[in-house]
Amino acid sequence: MNSSGEAHWQDPKRYLWSLGLLVPLLPIFGALIYVQTGQIWGWWLAPVIVYFIIPALDYLIGTDRSNPPESAVSQLEADNYYKYIVYAYIPLQYAGTLITVWFAATELGALGIIAGLFSCAYVNGIGINTGHELGHKRDALSQFLAKLALAPVAYGHFYVEHNFGHHRRVATPEDPASSKMGESFWRFLPRTVIGSLRSACEIERQRLDRKGLGFWHWRNDVLQAWAMTLILFGGCTAVLGWPALAFLVVQAALGSSLLEVINYVEHYGLLREKDANGRYERCLPKHSWNSNHIVTNLVLYQLQRHSDHHAHPNRAFQALRHFSDSPQLPSGYASMMMLAYFPPLWxxxxxxxxVAHHRGEFAKANVHPSKAEKLKMYFTSSQNGVSA
Incomplete structure (x- = not known):
């Protein structure tokens, strides 16, 4: 019992959340295996686990739709254990990255470098989710660490765009990080990369302008985050030469694409409606695709409970809830992002x-303009099929 006389709720997954820390250890395992055996296969562990083992475990272990009681939320969010799990990702992320960069620049042949690239890319790509979790916190340390987690993939502008752009415009045609029905991932990718970068710079320019400061001021959060990347990339280049820079640039591109394929999955075809005054309705659980597959949720700090995250952005990952009226993905993110790479299957x-989520109403979907006529017919035929 706590001081108020209420029963102390126990999180059944409390210690399972630390399994996510196995991810940044994978490049370190790869280096240890290489040192011991001279073989590079250890650096393939990260992509194999992300693309094959996690989807298989999601399928075998299944889903968990249980929610913590509302009375336990303050208790969960006050428990520093969860915060320290997120913090711990970052030193492991940097250790694995720096070790792999050193081997790639000094010892590895072409195949070893490719293996190291994928290993670092997936650890740092998943590290964006660490930056995402910390970026929603209000204390200065968490916000600093959020930028630090984003530095290895040169995606520091995500800190600004996600919090002040994406969350405001999510599930609308104006949001570069919300994919449209009929839009393939490969068409979405350049649109979201360029659009998010422009949006972040404009958001920060406006914020600084309100303070009477110019864009190039040191208090610019985008420039601060990019400076961390310059220090990391520049330091490695100074010590290890241009091969280290080339390695870091390529793994950054691969890692950031991992974020964007998840963005593609999260809001595909979903649209917030406008009221009589032309304002978008408040973001609700129905505006994000949700998944309760246990293994991916453990690895990604329950990012798949995306419906609750967008409805309540400041809620900590351990307290996020399942909503019965949120649209559900057929599998976890690890499986869905593989599907997204193949547009016809997606x-x-x-x-x-x-179509089912919008109950056959074409006007309620976020549709790519070039596919509007074709998809309108698809909605109509789907409705006729259901009514028949």
Missing amino acids: FKVMDPRV
Whole structure:
């Protein structure tokens, strides 16, 4: 019992959340295996686990729709254990990255470098989710660490764009990080990369302008985050030469694409409606695709409970809830991002779910303009099929 006389709720997954820390250890395991055996296969562990083992475990172990009681939320959010798990990712992330960069620049051949690239890319790509979790916190340390987690993938502008752009415009045609029905991932990728970068710079320019400061002021959060990347990349280049820079640039591109394929999955075809005054309705659980697959949620700080995250952005990962009215993905993110790489398969699986979620009403979907006529016919035929 606590001081108020209420029973102390125990999180059944409390210690399982630390499994996410195995991810940044993978490049370190790769280096140890190489030192011991001279073989590079250890650096392939990260992509194999991300693309094959986690989806298989999601399928075998299944989902968990249970929620913590509302009375336990303050208790969960006050428990520093969860915060320290997130913090711990970052030193392990940097250790694995720096060790792999050193081997790639000094010892590894072409195949070893490729293996190291994928290993670092997936650890640092998942590290963006660490930056995402910390970026929603209000204390200065968490915000600093959020930028630090984003530095290895040169995606520091995400800190600004996600919190002050994406969360405001999510599930609208104006949001570069919300994918449209009929839009393939490969068409979405350049749109979101360029659009998010422009948005972050404009958001920060406006913020600094309100303070009477110019864009190039040292208090610019985008420039601060990019400076961390310059220090990391520049330091490695100074010590290890240009091969280290080339390695870091390529793994950054691969790692940031991991974020963007998740962005593609999270809001595909979903649209917030406008009221009579032309204002978008408040973001609700129905505006994000949700998944309760246990293994991916443990690795990604329950990012798959994305519906609750957007409805309540400041809620800590351990307290996020399942909502019965949120649209559900057929599998976890690890499986869905693989599907997204193959547009015909993605459309076959997800388009019927978009139609069903919007109850066959074409006007309620966020549709790519170039596919509007074709998809309007698809909605109509789907409605006729249901009514028949």
